[in-house]
Amino acid sequence: MRLSLSSADLKDWSGDALIVGLLKGEQGEATNSLLEQRFPGLSSTLEQDNFKAKSGDLVVINPLGGSTPRRLIVIGLGDAEAFNLDSLRMAAAKGARAAKGCTGSLGLQLAWDGLEPVAAARAAAESIRLALYSDQRFRKEPEPQRNPDAVELIGLPAAASDGLTHVNATCAGVELARQLVAAPPNHVTPAGLAETAAQLANDHKLELTVLEREDCEARGMGAFLCVSQGSDLDPKFIHLIYRPDGEVKRRVALVGKGLTFDSGGYNLKVGAAQIDMMKFDMGGSAAVLGAMRSIGEQRPAGVEVHAVVASCENMINGSAVHPGDIVKAANGTTIEINNTDAEGRLTLADALLYACELQPDAVVDLATLTGACVIALGDEMAGLWSNDDALAEALSGSADAAGEGLWRMPLRKSYKDGLKSLLADMKNTGPRAGGSITAALFLQDFIAENTAWAHIDIAGTVWSDKGRGLNPAGATGYGVRTLVNWVHHQAS
Numbered sequence: 001m002r003l004s005l006s007s008a009d010l011k012d013w014s015g016d017a018l019i020v021g022l023l024k025g026e027q028g029e030a031t032n033s034l035l036e037q038r039f040p041g042l043s044s045t046l047e048q049d050n051f052k053a054k055s056g057d058l059v060v061i062n063p064l065g066g067s068t069p070r071r072l073i074v075i076g077l078g079d080a081e082a083f084n085l086d087s088l089r090m091a092a093a094k095g096a097r098a099a100k101g102c103t104g105s106l107g108l109q110l111a112w113d114g115l116e117p118v119a120a121a122r123a124a125a126e127s128i129r130l131a132l133y134s135d136q137r138f139r140k141e142p143e144p145q146r147n148p149d150a151v152e153l154i155g156l157p158a159a160a161s162d163g164l165t166h167v168n169a170t171c172a173g174v175e176l177a178r179q180l181v182a183a184p185p186n187h188v189t190p191a192g193l194a195e196t197a198a199q200l201a202n203d204h205k206l207e208l209t210v211l212e213r214e215d216c217e218a219r220g221m222g223a224f225l226c227v228s229q230g231s232d233l234d235p236k237f238i239h240l241i242y243r244p245d246g247e248v249k250r251r252v253a254l255v256g257k258g259l260t261f262d263s264g265g266y267n268l269k270v271g272a273a274q275i276d277m278m279k280f281d282m283g284g285s286a287a288v289l290g291a292m293r294s295i296g297e298q299r300p301a302g303v304e305v306h307a308v309v310a311s312c313e314n315m316i317n318g319s320a321v322h323p324g325d326i327v328k329a330a331n332g333t334t335i336e337i338n339n340t341d342a343e344g345r346l347t348l349a350d351a352l353l354y355a356c357e358l359q360p361d362a363v364v365d366l367a368t369l370t371g372a373c374v375i376a377l378g379d380e381m382a383g384l385w386s387n388d389d390a391l392a393e394a395l396s397g398s399a400d401a402a403g404e405g406l407w408r409m410p411l412r413k414s415y416k417d418g419l420k421s422l423l424a425d426m427k428n429t430g431p432r433a434g435g436s437i438t439a440a441l442f443l444q445d446f447i448a449e450n451t452a453w454a455h456i457d458i459a460g461t462v463w464s465d466k467g468r469g470l471n472p473a474g475a476t477g478y479g480v481r482t483l484v485n486w487v488h489h490q491a492s
Contacts, residue, residue, distance in 0.1 A: 003125050003164045006107060006152040010034045013154055015105030018069040019095035023111050024053040027080040031109070039072065046074060054078055055087065060098050069107065073098045077111050085115060085123050089403050092124045093131035093470035099148060100132065106148035109155045117156050121163030123403065125151060126481070127470040129171045135182055135474065166298050170484050173294030174477035180286035181462060181475035185261035185279045190228075190236040190311040193258055193282065196289055197238045197309075204242075204296025211237035216350075221310075223329040224350040227343045228312035230265060230320025235312035238285075239354075242295050242305040249302040250362075250490040253355035254483060256288030257281070257344045257367035258311030265314050265340030266323055280475065281344065283462035284366035285309040287479030294484045302491025306358050310351040314343045326424045329353065329446065336424035344369050345428060345439055349446045356448035362391050363453045364486070365443065366479050372435030374460040380468070381405035382461045382478065385440035388452035395454055395486055402481035403469075405461065409437065416441045456482075 006013055010020065011034060020035060022028040035042050042061075049059045057076025075091045077083050088110055099106050108128070112120055128151050136142035153160070180188055180196065194210050201208040213234050216225055221237070228235040238258070259281040262269070269275040292307045321327070325337045327346070330353045335346065344367050355363050373383045382399075384406050386392035392408055399406035415437050418430025426445065430438035440455050447453040458478050467473040 001129050001168060002150040003167055004150070004152055005121070005156050005158065005161050006154045008154065010109060010154065011038050013107050013152070014068040015107050015152065016069060017071040017073065017099040017102040017148060018107040019073045019075060019092070019099065019109070021075045021077040021091050021110035022053045023077045023080045023083065025079075027111070028053050028077070035074075052076065056094070058094060058098060071099065071102055080111065080114070083111050083114070085119060086403055088115065088120060089123050089127040090469050092127035096128040096131040101146050102148055103146055104148060105150045105152055107152050107154050112156055117160035118163040119401065121153055121156055121160040122167060124153060125164055125167040126171055129167065130174060130470045131472070133175055133178065133472055135179065137179070138184070166294075169297040170294045170481055172297070173290035173484065174480045176293050177286040177290030177477035177480050178475040180289065181280045181283050181477070183279070185313070188279070188282065189233055189260050190258070190313065191233065193260065193285060193289070193309060193311045194236040194238055197240050200289065200293050200296060201240060204293065206292065206296050207241040207243065209239040211239070220328065220330045221350040222327045223335060223346040224310045224312070226321045226325065226327040226337070227314050227346050230315040230317045231313035233313055235310070237354075238307070238309040238311060240289070240292055240307040242292060244299065244301050244303060246301060248304045251304045251306070251358065251360045252487065252490060253306040253308060253358055253360040253363045254288045254291060255308045255348065255351050255355050255363060255365035256285035257283075257348055257365070257369065258285035258309040259344055259347065260311060260313055262314045262341070262343065263316060265316060265320055265343060267339050267341040268316070269341060277463070280463050281368050282311065283368045283458055283478070285311060287366050287458070287477070287483065290477060290480040291483035291487070294480065295487055298484070300488050300491065303487055305487055306355065306360065308351050308355045310347040312347065314340070331446065333426070333445065334424040336421040336427045338427045339429045342429040342439070345442050348443055352443060352446040356451055361452065362388070363447065363451060364395065364456065364483070365454070366456045366458055368459040368462050369457045370436040370439050370459055372439075373457040376409075376436060377407055377460060379460040379464065381407045383436055383457040384408045384454060385411050385437075386454035387411065387444060387447065388454070391452045391454050394489065395456070395482065398485035398489065399482040401485050404478060404482045406456070406482065409440070411440060411444065412437060413441075
């Protein structure tokens with residue numbers, strides 16, 4: 001998608017479709033006057049459609065007598081005092097969806113005043129591209145996609161063009177994550193994730209190592225390997241590396257949970273557990289690989305990035321791990337498995353140990369880890385746990401800049417008592433109360449001393465049944481933009 005700023009104003013801009021946002025009251029009068037000059041009678045049309053410029057109001061006028069633009073989309077922006085970057089994202093996405101079916105250029109003018117121009121340009125462009133996304137891969141006869149191939153932002157200063165520099169690369173990473181999460185588990189397997197990593201390495205000059213089962217056995221990765229025991233598919237331990245040109249000032253590790261299907265094991269998912277949706281249990285690895293796709297294209301200076309994914313299935317057969325089994329992680333820690341459906345933290349234990357061996361300045365893991373996090377924060381906010389205030393603040397700022405909801409949660413040490421085992425060093429689950437906290441505390445045990453670490457639980461945010469904001473229904477690609485933002489800030 002071609003992205004640019006337009007030097008034309010509303011009176012002169014020409015293209016296939018035009019989106020214009022109107023604020024309520026006096027703040028929207030100037031824009032409304034310009035629209036009336038260009039489209040006489042528009043005010044009457046808006047009045048007839050009960051358009052009040054409230055946030056979410058939408059009127060589509062199509063066609064306009066054969067002139068250009070052929071489609072006019074008027075979006076309500078609400079009160080000026082409440083209009084912010086998130087409001088802008090929602091308006092741009094809603095307008096983009098209303099522009100589907102149009103080709104050529106899409107013009108967009110929103111209430112830019114009061115917003116930082118570079119951030120506003122970036123947010124608007126990302127929202128449009130991501131809102132227009134459609135996954136047609138598994139249809140016998142894909143529906144024709146008639147979407148604008150160019151976006152022109154109207155009314156922004158020339159300096160705002162800096163906000164468009166990395167938009168397409170970032171969005172491509174989000175789209176890759178969406179594709180991985182949405183694909184059925186017979187298509188995205190552990191080997192399939194490794195193949196995706198190999199393609200990224202080839203396309204974007206990354207380095208790749210894939211540890212096979214015997215390699216993991218040699219490294220003592222008993223926590224990871226026990227999860228894969230019940231599957232006919234071999235596990236894959238993926239290590240993908242981006243090395244910048246020039247001096248390395250920071251080294252970071254991104255760790256993603258990579259369960260390509262999670263049956264729950266012998267603690268089988270039943271009822272409301274939605275076993276049919278457990279293809280998205282590799283959403284953490286999808287976010288990490290999507291971020292690496294974007295980072296590989298953007299090539300940020302000064303920061304070396306390691307992506308680590310321990311990928312497997314959690315299935316049931318005669319070899320599957322039992323509830324009550326005791327396994328040993330790569331650092332010798334013994335774990336009593338009291339719930340085979342708490343498998344993600346077992347795979348992450350060995351993945352985090354591996355990541356810490358790389359001696360990074362910071363480790364960030366993303367995982368669809370707990371239903372408890374969904375209960376606590378719903379489906380618009382991911383949970384953040386961290387042992388380092390500066391890292392937590394940086395990730396929160398990166399999430400805010402991306403428009404991805406993130407809320408810091410407590411790492412209360414007393415909750416770790418719930419992980420005590422009579423026989424082993426620890427159990428893999430604690431009591432139901434505070435389940436997302438005890439899961440984070442479990443992971444923290446596998447972080448090297450003095451290593452800054454953050455855990456992001458994306459169980460609620462990885463999927464949207466009905467769609468929300470700039471995310472169509474289905475996989476959201478949550479986390480990619482946050483990670484990309486954070487990586488870019490590492491060497492600054």
